[in-house]
Amino acid sequence: MPSTTFFNLPAEKREKLLSAARAEFARVPYAEASINKMIQTADIPRGSFYMYFRDKEELFLYLAGEYGKRLTALMEELLERRQGDIFAAFLDLFDRVQAEYRAPERSEGCRHVISIVRNNSGAQLSSLLGMEGCLPPPGRLVEWVDPRLLDLRSADDLDSMFHILMGVTGQAMLRGIQAEDPSAVRDAYRRTLDILKRGMARKPSEPQHE
Template identity: 35%
Template sequence: MPSKTFLGLPAEKQVKIIAAAREAFSQAPYSEVTITDIIKLAEIPRGSFYQYFKDKEDIYFYLLETFRQDFKDILSNNLQEQQGDLFAAFSITFHEMLKFLSTTIDRRLLQNIFMEMDYRGYQHLLKREFHHPHHQGHEPGHLSEWQQSIKDQTDFSKLRVSQDEFDLMLHMLLGFMGQSVARYFMAQRDPERKMTPELYEHKFDLLLDWFEHGVLKENAGRELNA
């Protein structure tokens, strides 16, 4: 997160620095961008940068926060409109995301973000929502205020999970959606696999349906031991 020094800057200077980061990360993936790239575009000394942000990762995730907040608002609104149907809300949200990604001026930036996002990157994003108790390793722990609001709005009568199990399920769904966006961008780069947003929405809904209802035929499953 930015320092108090950055937040105390005039608004136009803050905008210029963030715009420089946005341009740098649009031109190249995260691993190829350097602080030198950012400060040249922002026209600030290197020392000033470190007064505002700890490192490259700090400004990168601050930049992502805008898009992340938009996603959180959209999913929350869709969950309300779907009267607590979590899977319907995820499906609609994904459809809206693909429409946005196909038209936004930040398409290259978001493509670079999702294309390079590996497991560690997803965990870094998710841990800003989930607060992990030390003894639980990477398993989701206490929920953030937003995650708790999603839980509170969800209709549990539609789910075969307990209140305690919900945290893990939501963690998996968020990761699944992020990875699906990454695969969509990968398909767009391959002329032999290029898919329209509509076709990829159908593929996402199919996988989401498997997640929701399972893939085994009725009575073909194995009972879980209590």
């Protein structure tokens, strides 16, 4: 987390630094992102940066957490609209992200996220997304889920389901963004959701399909 000194800054000065950081992380891969470029763009001394953040990783983590909060709010909206159906809400999330990415008037924040994704592909992106706080915590979201629609057998099942679905959905969204036409990616993602929804093991009472 940033220091108290950072949060005590005027809002305009905080946003100027965060905007510079978002632009730099969007410009090059995480490993190549330069604190010097951030502070030059934000017009602050190098010493001040380290009064706000320990290092580049803490700053990236904070920004990712802010994106995670927005994603959580969107998921709450979609779960409420879908009356607690977690599978339908995640498919809606995929569609919303693809639509926003392809909108001519997409926001600067959306462009930055997409550039960060593109700059950090493969194992590096997985490592970044694995940082604590980068993905929305399921704690708030579970309140919007209708448990009657799920086969819950322990207190931890719903949290585990969220983590599985966030992983599957995140990868599908990235593939959709990288594709010229996301329809094939959506079809494959929907089939994956269907498999997860029905379960992968055959029930003893069910006939085996040839």
